[in-house]
Structures are given as C-alpha cells and as structure tokens.
Amino acid sequence: MQTPSHTHISTPEAYPTRCCRGAAFWVYLLLSLGVLGYVGLLTGNRAEKLDADAWEHHRAVLAMSQEMWEPGNPTYAGEEPSIRYSPYTIALAQIVRSTGIDAYDALSGAAVFNTLLLLIAVWCWLRAYGMQAAAPLVLLSVLFLYGTPPGYANSLALSDLPWHQVNPSALAMPLMILAWAWLYRAKGLGLIAFTVVTSVLLAGSVLSHGMSGVLGAFGLFITAVASDRNRVAKLIATFVTCGIGFGLAAAWPWYDFLYAVTKSPDKWYWYNPAIFKMMLFSWCLPAFIASLAALPMRDKPFVRTALLATAGLLCVTFAGAVAGSPTLARLPLAGLIFPQAAVGVFIYSIGVSCPKTWFARLKQMFDRDRAVMSRALVETTVVGLVVVLALPNFWMTLREPHLARKWVAKLTHKEDKQPHNWARYDALLTPNIKPNDVVLAEPLTGWPVPSFNGRVVSALHLEFFSPGQFERLEDTTKFFSSDTSHADRVSLIQQYGVKWLLLDRELLPKPVFDELFSPDAVTADDGRLVLIDAGRWAQQANKAETRTPQ
Secondary structure, three states: OOOHHHHHHHOOOHHHHHOOHHHHHHHHHHHHHHHHHHHHHHHHHHHHOOOOOHHHHHHHHHHHHHOOOOOOOOOOOOOOOOOOOOHHHHHHHHHHHHHOOOHHHHHHHHHHHHHHHHHHHHHHHHHHOOOHHHHHHHHHHHHHOOOOOOOOOOOOOHHHHHHHOOOOHHHHHHHHHHHHHHHHHOOOOHHHHHHHHHHHHHHHHHHHOHHHHHHHHHHHHHHHHHOOOOHHHHHHHHHHHHHHHHHHHHOOOOOOHHHHHHOOOOHHHHOOHHHHHHHHHHHOHHHHHHHHHHHHHOOOHHHHHHHHHHHHHHHHHHHHHHHOOHHHHOHHHHOOHHHHHHHHHHHHHOOOOOHHHHHHHHHHOOOOOHHHHHHHHHHHHHHHHHHHHHHHHHHHHHHOOOOOHHHHHHHOOOOOOOOOHHHHHHHHHOOOOOOOOEEEEOHHHHOOHHHHOOEEOOOOOOOOOOOOHHHHHHHHHHHOOOOOOHHHHHHHHHHHOEEEEEEEOOOOOHHHHHHHOOHHHEEEEOOOEEEEEHHHHHHHHHHHHHHOOO
C-alpha cells in the first residue's frame, strides 16, 4: 500500500503549493539582482580574454561610430561590409556618437541591459503559462545545466555571461523569448498587434545574430503548434510574422541579407564538425537527457512546448549536420533554454525547496516498490546533476583572468597575474599606428588590433563577406614559419600593404621570434609585445639577405 509520502511525490504540485510558492517572485528577484551585479562587476574584465568574441563586436561599434554609412570593414583594410553591422551595432554606435561615451563602456552597459532583459523575458515567458513559481529553479538550470561551460555564442552559462552578454545574440534572444510569451497569450485582435511588433523584432534579431533569429522563428512555430487554444490563428500569425520579418531584413542597407542567407562562403570555417560534436555531446547532452524526466508532465502546456521544441531541435540539428548548414547544426546551443526550462519546472514540481520532500525521497530510494524507488532516484539524480554541473562555472569564475580572478588575488594576497591586455595594447598601438594601418601578427596576437584603429591581415574569426580569407590565414602562417625566406616575407608585407609587425614573446616560438626580431626596426616594446615598423624591418631584412653568402 502506498504511503502518504508517495502520494505527495507523485502529485508534484502538492508541495510547491504549500512550500514557498508565494516567495518565488522575491527569490527570483534576489537571484536576478545577483546575476545583474555579477555581470556588471565582471564584464569590464572581458578584455583579459584575448580570444573573446567581444573584440569583434567592439571594433564593429567603433567603426560605425566613426563613419555610420560607409564604415568599411572593421577587421581588414577593405571596403566590403561586415555582417556585424546590425541594428544592435548601429544602436550602440549612435549612443557613442551622441554621448561621447567610449565604445567599450557602451558595450559594458549593453551587457547589463541585455542581462536585465533576459531575466525579465524568462519571468514573462513562465508567467504566460502560469509557471512563474518555477522561475528561480528555471533560472538556475539555465545558468548551470551544461556538460562544460561552452564559451560560445548563445551560451547562458554563468561563467560565460560577463564576456558574452555584450554580443548581439544577448539582445536577440530575450526579444524572441518575449515574443514566445506574447504569442501564447495573444488572441483576437491581439494577434494583429503581435504580428506587427514581432515582425520588426524578428527582423532585428535575425540581422543582429542569424542563429538567434532563426531560433526565434522556430520557437514561434513550436509555441503555436503546442498551444492549447487558437492554434490555427497563431500559426497563421506566425507565418505572416516570419514573412514580414524576413522581408524587412532583406531590405537592410548595411549588408546583403539575402546573400548571407543563400550563399555559404568559407563553409570550411562556418561549419565545423568538431564544434558540432562538442556542442551536442558535451555542452548540451546533460540538459537533453535530464529533460526526459519531465515527460510525465507533458500535459502541462509549458512543459509540452519545451519538450516538443527539444525534440524539434534535435531533428533540425541532425538535418543541418547532414546538409552542412552552420546555422541549423549549431541551433541546439541557442535553443538549450527549452530543455533547461523543462528541467527547472520538473525540479520545482517535485518540491525541491521543501525539506520534508527530501526526507520522503530518501526513504523511497530504498523502497521495495521499483516504480517508487526509480522515481526517487530520477528526481535525486536530476537535482544532483544541476548542482554538480554548477561547480565548473564557479571554479572558472574564480580562476579565469577575464572574470573575478583579479579580486580573488587581492583578497587572498596572491600575485596579480592578469595579462592587462587592454592597457598593454592601448599603450603600444594607440600612440603609434594610424587608423586603418595594416598590422601583421599571428591571428591570436592580432585579434584585438582593430579595437585600436588598426586592421589585420588574418583574423581569429572570419568576416562573412570578405574574400580570400583562407589565403590570408595561409600567408600569415607562412610569414611566421621558421622555414620562410626573408624575400618571401618581404613579398607578403608588400602584398598586403603591411605597416607594422606585432610580435608576442609568449605566443611565438622563440626561434621564430628571434628570427623576426630586428632591434633597429622596433618602435615599441613592453617586454611581451613588440611593435616593429614593417618598412624598416624589410630594409634590414634585405640588407641581411644581401650580406648572406650565396
């Protein structure tokens, strides 16, 4: 015979109704303030991550703030547009132009705003379904339920927020979440208002970050299909919204949206099978597996929507992988919020915040009834998974230089090992290079250079519309190879109009650094980075070549 404790566990709403349900808003508010403070405090440290996406968004804002209509390319010395010239970038560039605020600080403010909008969007999304009481646990699942913190666009892992919330995707995603919430509640004439407003939001999202925009449209269709009322009307509204939204995007004057949709230049870079496997089997797998625990709750509209979206994401992902589509193959990370939200609602439903449920659950783990024992094990495992996977996030926050390490070092009286990238590059480049001067550097070393008005030969992340980028990477590799002749190096300098060489003692192999280092051509040296006048270096190289016995 089943005990009362079994009955409580098998009716998930029983405990949450009595245990702290009314406190959900205040708990969510406190968590949100903590997340906002965390992002606001640490986002300024993002320059300490040399390979951060934030550098490419900073230089796009900087270029557009200097020349709004014809900014040229923000990475290379060319006139081709950048796919990063989006509504998001234009809005920030206009703020920079009108207020005089530094572009870096404008992005820091945007990170806080984007995070605030995300927190509001998640609450509104859950509230539309009457599930706002689960919001604190959904938020924790969204922040922590990753196999490893991805460090990739669309990640909402806690340790990724300070340097990813400056990205355009950080604004596009919450706008789409708000649209999902609105669509579920809309009816009658409200669907017309939804269509008009959301089509503009969708256009802005897909222009700012294509993957977030595609996920937004995907979420609208899932919301309509899984809806328990006005399904046909919502589907029609979604079709019209997507049609208008993508039509508006096609009229965007700063870059050719239709070309971006229909062409796949440099597909070898944009579709990366190794990243696909990492995303699916490391970053996302725990959330996908844990969301299966919510299957018994699929009669609830929110859980049904989240689970249907999760299944749809997997189907679209494998189809995208077969087709080699970068956008579709990488969609699960952007859409991970669906299974994460399902897990958060499940954890809430089992009364995880009520101590008495845990006493009952511990007893049930040793129950002779296998169904009761299995249910208790599943519930405990899912909760434990979220807790255990939170640990890497906290550890990275303490040890990574772009997060809280500098404050941890002060508190523990440890040596300051921060790289101080911004101060280092600013002191070295700003007084010496002119706007659009071409700097030849190893791609990681050169990645921040365009944030200081220079341009590079090859970039760590490619530009979508720029031709010949594979050749640029090959030529850069050739220049910094120990078996390349002086004559070939000089030829590459002339080919790309290089004004400066930038060498990093820590990243370049010592034999290569010694071979390239020419004291007579050095303009600035901070002990790690060395800025060399390429013209003088070429002259010295030619003299050395002439003196070398044949």
